[in-house]
Amino acid sequence: MTSTPELVKHRFSEELRRCCGSHYQTVPSNEQFARDLYLSSKYGLKVSRETVRKWFKGDSFPDLDHLLHLIRWLGLDMTKVFVDELQHEKNKVEASRLQYLDISSIEQITPEQIDSFVGLLNSIKNSDLVKSRRR
Known part of the structure; x- marks a missing residue:
């Protein structure tokens, strides 16, 4: 790979x-x-x-x-698919807060859930996996 x-x-x-x-x-x-x-x-x-x-x-x-x-x-x-193992462990707490987010209920998303999701996406964006793709 x-x-x-x-x-x-x-x-x-x-x-x-x-x-x-x-x-x-x-x-x-x-x-x-x-x-x-x-x-x-x-x-x-x-x-x-x-x-x-x-x-x-x-x-x-x-x-x-x-x-x-x-x-x-x-x-x-x-x-587990998009974030390397070390980064995955760091984001586990953030990701667990998002596990109850129902994609079909967008209007019920709280600002805290949005912040958590944005934080998770930023972690993915800044991970070595994504950085290596930019090179």
């Missing part, structure tokens, strides 16, 4: 497999996962078995709609 996008895809794959282990007690077949993703989505998000295979192998990253659904459905921790 020499480039940042490769590292992010790899970390996403690890987090997806970890969450599937919690949800399914094992990593499901690509076909079962694609079907369950569709059934669990109120908007009928479809995905092919091949796309699921690429997610699990770390060869691709989901689009925003699929990513948001995976976060809600399986509880993916995206700070």
